Amino acid sequence: MPYPRKRVWIIGCVIFVACVALAGGGVAYTSSTDFCLSCHEMRVYQEEMRFSSHAKDAQGQAIGCRQCHIPSGNIARMLGAKAWLGIRDVWVHSVDGGDDLNRAAMQPVARRFTDDANCRACHQNLTKNAKNDGPVSEEGRLAHENYEGKNGQSRSGCVGCHRNLAHLPVFDERIPANHTFAQKIKEIRP
Known part of the structure; x- marks a missing residue:
């Protein structure tokens, strides 16, 4: 059975995009005035x-x-x-x-x-x-x-x-x- 290389790349790309989206969302949220004033x-x-x-x-x-x-x-x-x-x-x-x-x-x-x-x-x-x-x-x-x-x-x-x-x-x-x-x-x- 051949190694499912295409599937690994697709899953890797999906995980990468999800991480970038989460990081971007985290940066946006922690840059808000509401977040700053939570302290x-x-x-x-x-x-x-x-x-x-x-x-x-x-x-x-x-x-x-x-x-x-x-x-x-x-x-x-x-x-x-x-x-x-x-x-x-x-x-x-x-x-x-x-x-x-x-x-x-x-x-x-x-x-x-x-x-x-x-x-x-x-x-x-x-x-x-x-x-x-x-x-x-x-x-x-x-x-x-x-x-x-x-x-x-x-x-x-x-x-x-x-x-x-x-x-x-x-x-x-x-x-x-x-x-x-x-x-x-x-x-x-x-």
Whole structure:
């Protein structure tokens, strides 16, 4: 009896397609804001986001966690970030209890995994201000030209300069640039 090679290939292909579909579904599900907020320690970020300038996009739709925090540039970087951040979040939630988040230690990691491509998806014209109703400041124009390599080369990405746009830890409320955001957010702080 000859070896059923064709059947093995068909079964192998079906199993492969099923695994890819399950992995894709898992990545999509774990990238949803609902999944992120299923951990109680993440709800503070949702509350802060509600008062930020990044609560909604230009079309008035709520901005979800993945739009900023999951790299969209390439699949390897996206999967690497999901794995690293996911393991850290599970550790904080399961082992540390998630009650006392060290946000100062978390900020550099979160910024490292916030790709410029995510910011540029909404902010394409760097000569306009955030509301798109006028030019950026002279300082902003020079910084953006540097970022684009027009007058030097920047080593900093978008979140290197633009900090605390969607979330504002208590220790950053004192920074003058955060004053308006801090005033809005006072109603949720104890």
